[in-house]
Amino acid sequence: MFRLNLKIALRNLWRNKVITSINIGGLAIALAAFILVTMYFTYETGFDKENPNYNEIYIVGRQLPDFKTNYTPPPLGKAIKAEMPEVVAVGTMKMSFFEFPVSSDHGVVFLSKCLYLDYAAAKMFNIKPTVGLTKPESTTENLFYLSNENYKTLFPHNKNGQPEMIWLGSKSANMTGKLSGSIFADPHSNITFDAISLMKEVGIGENYGYNNYSTYIQVKPGTDIQELEAKINTLYKKEMLKNGEDPNNETFKATKAFLDPLKNQHLKPKAGTDxxxxxxxxxxxxxxxxxxxxxxxxxxxxxxxxxxxxxxxxxxxxxxxxxxxxxxxxxxxxxxxxxAATILGLIMAEIILPKFNNLFVVNLSIWVANSALFWQLPxxxxxxxxxxxxxxxxxxxxxxxxxxxxxxxxxxxxxxxxxxxxxxxxxxxxxxxxxxxxxxxxxxxxxRTQDIGFKPEQVVYIKNLAYFVSPSKFDPIRDKMVKIPGVKSVTVTNALPDGSDSGKNKYTVDGKEQSLSFTDVDFDYFETLDIKIKEGRTFSREFKTDTANSAILNEAAVAKYGLTSPIGKTIKGCQNKEYKIVGVIKDFKALGFEKAVQPTIYAINDPCGNPKTEIMLKIEESKMSEVLSTLKSQWPEINKLDGDNFRYQFLDEMYGKLFxxxxxxxxxxxxxxxxxxxxxxxxxxxxxxxxxxxxxxxxxxxxxxxxxxxxxxxxxxxxxxxxxxxxxxxxxxxxxxxxxxxxxxxxxxxxxxxxxxxxxxxxxxxxxxxxxxxxxxxxxxxxxxxxxxxx
Incomplete structure (x- = not known):
């Protein structure tokens, strides 16, 4: 009977070839799309699920009056471990996005995501070097590992991931270091890196004013997270008071600690974008x-x-x-x-997959032994x-x-x-x-067509290893670059206007304290980016005080303080440093279109700022290729620390990534x-x-x-x-x-x-x-x- 029914079915399908083709073809197209979506959904929701402690790991964050952040001070982790019996482990880490080259006789790699972490964090996230996880014996010992991919580039003949000697920076600078081995960097984890620096303890000597570390905790199964969150918040407030925080400060009153599970970090973190x-x-x-x-x-x-x-x-x-x-x-x-539609859909999905991977910057594959698609498809x-x-x-x-x-x-x-x-x-x-x-x-x-308030076109960002704390350190390099025909202006800063967050600090004007984003700049910063001044002036070499205690605010910062005549007023910042406001610039969309312009202060001298490493040049369009060629040939003379490692990006392309x-x-x-x-x-x-x-x-x-x-x-x-x-x-x-x-x-x-x-x-x-x-x-x-x- 089954055989007869099968013959009838096939005969009917064949007689109605057009309808059958439309049925199978339409369903196959839809299935191809659905298969790709299913694979992508499985990938995106699977971050860190291989971690045996996936459901017990939380990151400690801080909620401030204006924003939330996952950055906390390093002493907080110690205090949590000592005071909370339901917390079985605390790991502290810090990510550096400062790019630097590492080389061997076989090649060079550029590291832009170096992760500094303690032994407890490495164990918590199951990070294991090829030669095995070793706990540093002292607080001064630092074990440096490269990701397997980078290690193979530098040492293709060393198959066991054994220690090797490397050059840091340019070979001509002759700065050598010891590489402890290689380590697997799981691309399907929220903790990504191309190198790690493993220490016994991270953030030694830093107090509660250094809010630039990530603190992860592992709790006992069945722990009441809301109760634990309240206890950590109480502990954080108590530790801040010990550190000298004013209990009557409005910002302190509004600040509280929170916990966010590891499973939220990739798709919808409390502090970050969803x-x-x-x-x-x-x-x-x-x-x-x-x-x-x-x-x-x-x-x-x-x-x-x-x-x-x-x-x-x-x-x-x-x-x-x-x-x-x-x-x-x-x-x-x-x-x-x-x-039939499913088989055809699989073929279509395989054909489309390379373009799909390129669009979403993933590396999905249908034919993987452990692919969830094998049980999802039936x-x-x-x-x-x-x-x-x-x-x-x-x-x-x-x-x-x-x-x-x-x-x-x-x-x-x-x-x-x-x-x-x-x-x-x-x-x-x-x-x-x-x-x-x-x-x-x-x-x-x-x-794409709206005025963003600055002009990233013809601005080149040059990657650099040197820190430029003051203009006097940067002037010799600036002078050499400005002499190249076609270079219109040169500056250096701690943050590029490409969506990067430069950090926040508290600043006070007329007794009113607010959190402002801060950007540390040098002369010609506003001129290089063609940022318009609203009132007052920009930084100038004609005013010696500009390198000491002058500041410029944007319109959003002026509005936040409610200032009507900001020029000449004093604004007090980190370490009670006082600045004189010399100018107000028009707002520009450094963070793109999804976030409002942040109230920001710009200064040349910032005792609590980040190192100024980001060099920017404004170059004439007609001479762009000649200037870049000249810079590459002269870079060992201009910046000896980088030597022959001349690297650059166009700022407009970097800004375009925000879209x-x-x-x-x-x-x-x-x-x-x-x-x-x-x-x-x-x-x-x-x-x-x-x-x-x-x-x-x-x-x-x-x-x-x-x-x-x-x-x-x-x-x-x-x-x-x-x-x-x-x-x-x-x-x-x-x-x-x-x-x-x-x-x-x-x-x-x-x-x-x-x-x-x-x-x-x-x-x-x-x-x-x-x-x-x-x-x-x-x-x-x-x-x-x-x-x-x-x-």
Whole structure:
């Protein structure tokens, strides 16, 4: 019996090649997209899950009046370990993003993510060197390890990761060091690095004023986290008071410690952005919707073809077949189609995967031994078979033998309304994607064309090893670079305007204390970036006090203090250092468009600032290549510490990376819009073919009675036109809510335009009319005699 049913199934599929191809092709396209989304979702939600202590690790953060941060002082970890019995381990670490070269006789690598951590942190995160994890014997001992990838580059013949000697910086500087070995850097972890410096204890001698470390704790299973968080907050306040903090200070009162689980750190940390989480959710919803649309197509077309199987069902029921047997037969047919679609979808996913990896900067692979896809795919196959096939199977197996064998069969009103409803749902989803794509395009266009307040074009950032604390240290290097024809200006700073956070400190003006971002700069900083001055002046060599105690605020900082005449006022900062405000600059979007401009203070001399290492040059556009070539050849003379390691980046390219997430979303919506429209049009094409074929006799009679071609086209298109119009009306409110929510994630955004809503309606209606008219054309041109000769 099974063999007979299989033959019947294959014969029916072959007879309806067009419908079968549309079913399998549409489902395969949707499955390819869904497979990629499933792989990406599994990857993004799997960070650090290999850690045996995954559910017991938390990071200690601080909530301040204006922001949250995961950076804490190093003594806090010691205090938590000593006071909290439910905390079984405390690990402290600090990441350095300062790039420096390390070389051997075989090559050179540039390290930009060097992780300083203590032994407890290494154990907590299961970080193991190739030669085994060794605890440093003293607080002065420092074990330095390279990631396996970097180690192999420098020592390709050392397969065991043994200790080696290396050069730090330029070889000509002859600064050597001992490499303790290699270490595995898990790319699927929140703790990433290209080198680590392992110490017995991190942050020795630093007090509660050094808030630039990450403190992780491992708790006992079953610990009440809210209670522990309250205890840590009380302990933190007590330790701060011991350190000399004023208990009446408003900032101190508003500051509190919090705990954030390790599982939150990649996608939605309390302190940080949840952009990755939003993109993942958007991508997952799109993948599910595309698959749902394909299943709707499948269901619609299967119901539409029900009349062709009616007599077969009637005969089988007369011969004694039960309904569940017929339902099983039709589900088997659908399973065959779904299986073919799954295989085709896998092939498509494999072809698309390289571009997908490039877009999302991941390295996913379908054919990996431990891939979750091997158990997810059978579940997906069963799911789509049931979703796409259960209703058609019930409809087909439920025909009444007496009616269908008399030829009086017609599908029920319920099936009619279901088919039309599913078609409306398909186009509703497509309209949402079209509107979303157009609004994302408008926001990105706004971001690319809006005045950001500075000009990163023709500004080159040169990577450098030297620290420039004062202008006198930087002047000899500046003088050499300025002499190169084509160099317009040169400066150095501690932070680039590329979305980087330069840090915050407390500053007081007229007795009012506020947290401000601070950027340590040098002469010509504002001129190099073409930042406009609002009032006062920029730093100048003509004023000797500028290198000692002058400061410049931005408009946001002036507004935060409520100053009306800021020039000449005194602002007190770190270590009670007093600055005289000499200028106010116009706000510029150093952090991009998602975050508002931060209130910022700029100074040349900052006792609590970060080292100034970021060299920037403004170069004439016509002489860019010549200047860079000259700099490379002269760099060993200009900056001996770097020697022949001349590296640079263009600032406008670095700033453009701030748009990366939105560009990803744009690409996703573009693909989703194309796929949903394509699948919906495929379904509409097949559905229109079925409807038109079923009305051939009606069309023939109307032609005989004098109906024109235009009237018949109008007749066939009218019902589809109404359905697409209803789809637009349904989807507009949903699209409005979703796009409005998305735009609210930007501090600087467009007003929600009406144009995308109108475009989506016009586009979907035109596509519907064209698609249906193509199918109706053959019926309109047919000879009425051919349709009526057997009547």
């Amino acid at each position: 952009a990755n989480y939003k993109v993942l959710i958007a991508l997952s919803v799109l993948g599910i919707l595309i698959l749902v649309i394909a299943c709707i197509n499948f269901t619609n077309l299967s119901i539409a073809q029900a009349t062709k199987r009616a007599k077969e069902v009637g005969v089988k029921k007369v011969m004694g077949a039960y309904r569940f047997q017929l339902a099983f037969q039709f589900l088997t047919e659908i399973l065959i189609q779904c299986l 579940l997906i196959l069963i799911f789509i078979t049931l979703i796409a096939g259960i209703y058609p199977a019930m409809v087909l197996s439920g025909f009444k033998p007496a009616l269908v064998l008399k030829g009086n069969f017609q599908t029920s009103k319920q099936s009619y309304w279901l088919r039309n409803s599913l078609l409306v749902v398909q186009f509703s989803v497509a309209v949402v994607f079209i509107i979303g794509l157009l609004i994302i395009n408008s926001q990105l266009k706004y971001m 990366k997430k939105q560009e990803q979303l744009q690409s996703v919506f573009f693909a989703a819009a194309i796929l949903t429209i394509f699948i919906a049009i495929l379904g509409l094409f097949a559905f229109a073919k079925y409807i038109t074929t079923g009305r051939m006799k009606e069309i023939a009679v109307r032609k005989i009675l004098g109906a024109s071609h235009l009237q018949i086209f109008k007749l066939i298109n009218s019902s589809f036109f109404v359905m697409v119009l209803i789809a637009n009306i349904i989807s507009w409110p949903l699209a409005y809510i979703l796009t409005k929510k998305w735009l609210e994630t930007f501090a600087y955004r467009i007003d929600l335009p009406l144009f995308p809503f109108l475009i989506s309606a016009v586009l979907t209606i035109l596509l519907t009319i064209v698609t249906v008219s193509i199918q109706a054309n053959s019926a309109v041109k047919a000879n009425p005699v051919d349709a009526l000769k057997y009547e």
